Amino acid sequence: MLEPRMVKTVADAKKIVEQRGLSYIKVGLFDIDGVMRGKYMSKEKFFSSLECGFAFCDVILGWDSNDQLYDNTAYTGWHTGYPDAQVEIIPSSCRELPLEDNMLLFIAQFSDAAASICPKNVLNRVISQAKEMGFVANAAFEYEFFMFDETPESVREKNFKNLKPLTPGNFGYSILRNSTHADLYQQILQLGEAMDFPIEGLHAETGPGVLEAAINHDIAENAADKAALFKTFIKVWAQQNHLMATFMAKWSNKLPGQSGHIHISLKNLAGDSVFYDESKAFNMSELQSYFLAGQQKYMPEFLAMISPTVNSYSRMVPGLWAPLDATWGVENRTTALRLIPGTAKSQRIEYRLGAADANPYIALAAALGSGLLGIKEKLAPKAQVEGNAYEQKHHESLTLPPSLSEAAKKLKNSQAANKLFGKEFVEHFAQTRLWEEREYRKHVSDWELERYFEII
Numbered sequence: 360m361l362e363p364r365m366v367k368t369v370a371d372a373k374k375i376v377e378q379r380g381l382s383y384i385k386v387g388l389f390d391i392d393g394v395m396r397g398k399y400m401s402k403e404k405f406f407s408s409l410e411c412g413f414a415f416c417d418v419i420l421g422w423d424s425n426d427q428l429y430d431n432t433a434y435t436g437w438h439t440g441y442p443d444a445q446v447e448i449i450p451s452s453c454r455e456l457p458l459e460d461n462m463l464l465f466i467a468q469f470s471d472a473a474a475s476i477c478p479k480n481v482l483n484r485v486i487s488q489a490k491e492m493g494f495v496a497n498a499a500f501e502y503e504f505f506m507f508d509e510t511p512e513s514v515r516e517k518n519f520k521n522l523k524p525l526t527p528g529n530f531g532y533s534i535l536r537n538s539t540h541a542d543l544y545q546q547i548l549q550l551g552e553a554m555d556f557p558i559e560g561l562h563a564e565t566g567p568g569v570l571e572a573a574i575n576h577d578i579a580e581n582a583a584d585k586a587a588l589f590k591t592f593i594k595v596w597a598q599q600n601h602l603m604a605t606f607m608a609k610w611s612n613k614l615p616g617q618s619g620h621i622h623i624s625l626k627n628l629a630g631d632s633v634f635y636d637e638s639k640a641f642n643m644s645e646l647q648s649y650f651l652a653g654q655q656k657y658m659p660e661f662l663a664m665i666s667p668t669v670n671s672y673s674r675m676v677p678g679l680w681a682p683l684d685a686t687w688g689v690e691n692r693t694t695a696l697r698l699i700p701g702t703a704k705s706q707r708i709e710y711r712l713g714a715a716d717a718n719p720y721i722a723l724a725a726a727l728g729s730g731l732l733g734i735k736e737k738l739a740p741k742a743q744v745e746g747n748a749y750e751q752k753h754h755e756s757l758t759l760p761p762s763l764s765e766a767a768k769k770l771k772n773s774q775a776a777n778k779l780f781g782k783e784f785v786e787h788f789a790q791t792r793l794w795e796e797r798e799y800r801k802h803v804s805d806w807e808l809e810r811y812f813e814i815i
Contacts, residue, residue, distance in 0.1 A: 363463060364555050366453035369409045372465070375453065376402055379461060386448060387591075388415070388467040389478055391791055392424045392667070393718030395591045397467075409450065412470060414443035420469070420476055420787070423795060431790045434476055434783065444473035452584060457553040458595055464554075466584060475783035478720035479583070485728040485779065486579050492734065494625045494633065496727050499559075499576035500586035502715050503617040504593065505610060506568045507603045514603060524568025525602065531565035543600075547572070550596055556585035566614050576622065579723060586619075586719035608666070608714035609673040616674025616681055617715040621726050622699075624707040625650065635706040641689050642700045651687055651708055652740035653733015654696055654726065658685035658712065659759050660773040663766035663792050664725035669799040671714045672762055677749045682712050685757040686744045693748040695759075712759075721788070728779045763799075767792035 361375040376384060384405045387397025396419050400408065407413070421435035422428050429436060452466035469477035489496050506525040507514070514522060525543075526536050537544050544561055551558040551574070560573040572593075574585050590606055597604040609616035625633050625646070636644035643651075658665075666672060674681045682695035689698045697709040710726040732738075741754055760766040770776050771789035 363453040363455045367451050369450055372409055372450040373406055385462055385464045386467050389587055390419050393587060394424055409448055412445050412447045415446045416441055417444040417473055429791055429794050431794055432787050434787050444469055445471040454554050475781055476787040478718050481780055481784050482583055482720040482724040485724045489731055493628055496579040497576050497624045498579045498582035498723055499574055499622040501573045501620040503564050503569060503571045504604050504606050504715060506570060509603045510601055527567050529565045530563055533563040536563040554588060556589045579727060583719045583723050606715040608671045608716045619713040619715040619717050621710040621713050621723060622707050623726060632703040632706055635703040641698060642706055646734055649734040649737055650730035651696060652738035654729045655685045655687055655740050656738055657729035657732060657775055660769050660776055661725040661729055662760050663770040664721045665713050665717055668716050669763050671716055674714055684753045684759060686748045686753055687740055688744040694744050732775060763792055764796040
């Protein structure tokens with residue numbers, strides 16, 4: 360009997376469906392915001408789609424996370440009539456769905472013209488460039504997320520205020536918390552094993568109801584799949600258990616934000632680390648130095664891909680563990696890039712700027728692609744930051760855009776981004792971020808009412 364993660368080919372995918380006697384299969388793909396969209400397919404339709412692909416309305420790439428239609432994008436919009444776009448199913452993505460008895464899940468991606476702006480394909484193109492340069496990229500995602508004793512109905516009834524977190528107070532790395540809620544933790548760990556996003560570490564983080572999960576490393580393409588599935592199905596699992604999980608970058612102005620850190624390392628095609636050199640300071644090879652410098656140089660230009668929502672920038676304030684400039688340091692968690700010295704197996708860079716709300720495919724494309732540019736251009740990083748990066752003055756070139764609109768404009772005008780990710784993607788993505796900022800500006804916040812209503 361085939362197991363889901365043994366599936367590699369179209370023939371394997373058909374075989375496992377037949378072996379399980381399935382009449383329907385679930386197929387999903389990820390939109391611009393990293394939200395999984397999809398449907399159940401009959402066995403007959405699924406088999407046909409495995410061979411020839413299938414058509415999916417291109418509105419998936421033309422609306423925001425609230426299903427509001429973009430009015431400023433060229434690829435899709437009212438002016439195109441929202442036609443179907445071609446989609447291909449990836450047989451090797453087959454997963455068990457333990458939350459649905461005996462159901463299988465497959466990931467799909469846009470092909471043909473839509474591939475140019477499909478997030479998964481954007482990452483694949485960066486990975487292909489790495490291979491052309493003689494490298495295989497490994498990555499791992501870490502996510503902080505808040506868990507609430509709420510439901511989709513209750514949070515709306517409360518207008519998203521005065522929500523009840525799963526646990527009260529600040530209690531990071533708490534054995535008391537993870538023992539008291541051991542069943543919850545065990546279910547999350549088991550879900551990760553069953554769906555092949557195995558969790559290397561899971562613990563309570565500082566803040567009411569905060570958890571942090573470190574997903575096992577893998578080659579870059581698989582790592583992004585695991586991260587995207589983790590975010591989706593942790594939320595599914597929570598709601599099935601009458602809880603809610605959020606990956607907002609910052610849900611409360613009284614609490615720290617939520618990160619989505621990315622660990623990256625490079626190997627050559629023989630499988631040897633190209634980041635490790637024991638003869639150099641911090642075991643940092645020349646190639647790793649170039650890679651780090653590229654990430655540092657292009658971080659301000661690529662920021663919209665790493666911090667893609669208005670809310671992302673609420674997290675980037677002094678003293679709350681989110682970097683404010685494109686800095687780097689050795690084992691320094693106040694910098695945007697943390698060099699982690701280790702062995703040939705563990706030498707890596709942690710891209711700490713990332714927030715939990717980023718699309719994993721797009722964020723990893725930015726973090727990896729910028730490093731590859733550093734190698735191509737043989738860049739040298741700015742001086743290492745020692746001590747508290749928040750309290751120091753840094754080179755003006757390292758200043759990060761302070762808002763989504765500024766970040767989107769910087770990305771749109773970036774020659775490096777257009778060349779690396781493709782003009783179609785950069786134009787489309789930047790426009791979607793400008794839309795997001797414009798939608799936000801239509802909103803009158805509680806802060807504005809409290810500040811201006813009577814006094815002004």
